[in-house]
Amino acid sequence: MPESPPNDDQFADLFSKLPDPNQRGGGDSSASPPSRREARAAAQRGDGSATPPETIAASADQPVADRVPESAPLDALFVDDVSEREHVARLRRDRRKSRIAGWVVFGVVLALLGGLTAGGFYVWNTYEDKIRAFMGWEEPKDYEAGMATGEVSVTIVSGDNGASISQTLFDSGVTKTADAFYDHLIATAQNPTFQPGVYSMQQQMTSAAALEALLNPANKQEYTAQLREGLTVEQSLPLLADGIGLPLADLQAAVVDPAAYGVAASSLEGWLFPATYTFDPGATAPQVIQTLVDRSVASLDAAGVPEADRQRILTTASIIQREARLDEDFYKVSRVIANRLADGMKLQMDSTAQFGFNELHDGTASSSAEALEDPNAWNTYVVDGLPAGPISNPGDTAIDAAMHPAEGDWLYFVTWNMDTGETIFSATYAEHEQGIAQWDQWCADNDNRGC
Known part of the structure; x- marks a missing residue:
């Protein structure tokens, strides 16, 4: 028979080469339908079979026009790999932007939570007493x-x-x-x-x-006396008399001459070491005083104080003893004293003004205007350097702190809580003013107790 005449309709010829949808998989109706990628590859070959993966990969970089043969089915003419790649890239960019946006939102949430937490801590630390009282949590x-x-x-x-x-x-x-x-x-x-x-x-x-x-x-x-840190000689002698049963006049006479106990000073102030003492009933006043002085010497030696520096260290330690409230602050107060002396500043310690004006025992931290202005040899608001001598009997910690001050650049300090002894140390006067404001607030909230 003669061959069929050529079909002048090119599109009809293309359609004639498309695979029969009823005969997928080589005519086996039970076979799984090919994927879109396999169908496209089969259409390019025109044989209905899937193109090997290596062939697809090799042609991936070719222009679309080069990869579609003239005899390709109609749908292959509309394949646009570039558009598909752009679509995939756009999806990736969108996902990356979504991840970045998610992290930004997460960071903002953390910042907000951190701010709320910090604010809560500030409010609690500042107004804890009032909050407890209001809520009944005291x-x-x-x-x-x-x-x-x-x-x-x-x-x-x-x-x-x-x-x-x-x-x-x-x-x-x-x-x-x-x-x-x-x-x-x-x-x-x-x-x-x-x-x-x-x-x-x-x-x-x-x-x-x-x-x-x-x-x-x-x-x-009976026959026991306890001297706590920070007492003066005037305060110590009545305790000794009451505790061990000696006449107060005998003890007062016994402290008149410091040289009798090996002390090269004009007074035994600072030399009656604070501790608990038990004496035999027949102990004399000089024996009692010698026991206390010997205990001070033992503390000075333990701290490594040279004999020539004993009076100076006792003077510094006596100020530390009166000014510091917590053991860990003794060494910081010692550093403040050392820094101010090194900078040529007046010490301006209220305890020295109070001692020199005889108002050390009124139970308040503040000095009267008269005490601050009185030109006595102990008032460090007036005199330069250390006062004329010790202002109290320091203990072991104060003596050790006087010899070994902490490292720091502090020049000021203020005890802002008179109940707990919490103290703020500052390197600048501006910082010190903030500490004073905190102390003023505490005093106002606590009926000026101890202020």
């Missing part, structure tokens, strides 16, 4: 009955009152807070007379039990 100021344990010696000094004894009991671990004992006296309308001396007590006592113990003569220790 902790009890007193220990509960039955918690008392151990044994501790508490010294009552001549002239002590309810407020100062309340602080002493707290410092000794007897009561839970600094004002618990005093509040108990006010609440129960009591104003007893306290006898100077050393009393055997327990720690973690209720205020009521502590009061009962102080009023019980059986708790007063």
Whole structure:
């Protein structure tokens, strides 16, 4: 038979070469339909079979026009690999932008949460007392009955009152807070007379039990005297007399001549070491004083103080003892003293002005205007350098701090919380003014207690 005449319709010829949809997979109707990629590759070959992957990969970089033969099916003419690549690239860019946007949002959320947390800490630290009072979360100021344990010696000094004894009991671990004992006296309308001396007590006592113990003569220790840090000679001698039963006049006469005890100074101020002492009933006043001086020498030697520097170190240590409230601050206060002396600044320590003006024992941290202006040899608001001598009896920590000040550039400090003794140290006066403002606020919120 003659061959079929050529078809002048090119599109019809193309359609005639398209695979029969009813005969996919070589006529096997049960075979799985080819993928779009396989169909496109088969259309390019015109044989309905899938192009090997290596052939597809090899032709991927060719222009579309070169990769589509003239006899390719109609749908191959509209294949646009470039558009497909751009579409994929656009999807990738969109995903990358989405990830970046997600991280940005995450960072903003973290910043907001961090700001809220920091703000919460600031509010709590600043207004904790008021928040606790408003919410009814205040902790009890007193220990509960039955918690008392151990044994501790508490010294009552001549002239002590309810407020100062309340602080002493707290410092000794007897009561839970600094004002618990005093509040108990006010609440129960009591104003007893306290006898100077050393009393055997327990720690973690209720205020009521502590009061009962102080009023019980059986708790007063005989032939025992306890001198706490920071006392002066004037304060120490009555405690010695009351504790060991010696006449006060004998002790006052015994301290007149420091040279009798090997002290090259005009006074024994600073040389009566603070500690608890027990003497035999027959001990004389000079023997008692010699015991205290020897204990000071032992502390100076332990700190590595040269004999020629003893008086200077005791003077510095006595200021540290009166100014620092917490043990860890002793060495910082020592550094402030050293830095101010090195810079040629006046020390301007309130404790020295108070000592020189005889108002060291009024129980406040601030000095009167008269004390600050009085031109005595101890007032470091007036004189340059160290005062004329020690202003109190320093303990081991203060003596060691005087020899080994902490490293720092501080020139100022202020104790802003008179209950806890927390202190702010500053290198500049602008920073110091901020600390003073914090102290002023605390004093205003606490009835100027101890301020």
